[in-house]
């Protein structure tokens with residue numbers, strides 16, 4: 207997702223719509239966790255917003271009284287965003303869901319994982335840090 211116009215910090219970028227799910231065991235590649243056991247499975251375009259360890263957007267939600275106490279989720283600019291900048295959020299995943307991060311930010315954590323889960327990631331990688339298996343040499347004739 208790329209910006210088609212400039213945004214200043216705290217500007218509203220859009221409303222994230224999708225299916226609200228109340229299920230602590232639910233998971234998908236695209237859902238956002240709002241709080242414990244409450245998630246949204248967003249529809250396009252916000253469904254496809256990428257992660258960055260130095261994200262320029264953040265989402266916020268409110269149980270609005272105006273709209274029948276419906277939960278509404280909004281995406282805001284976390285800082286100034288220029289035309290053609292990629293819009294990103296911090297996925298803040300738990301250590302058990304983490305995958306390597308290739309966001310390229312100078313502050314990249316190396317994993318798509320919440321900053322406060324980084325300690326758990328070190329434990330996870332230490333457990334796996336055994337010497338690599340020696341591959342047998344194959345001679346081609």
Ligand SMILES: [Zn+2]
Nearest residue numbers: 259307309314
């Ligand atoms: Zn990263």
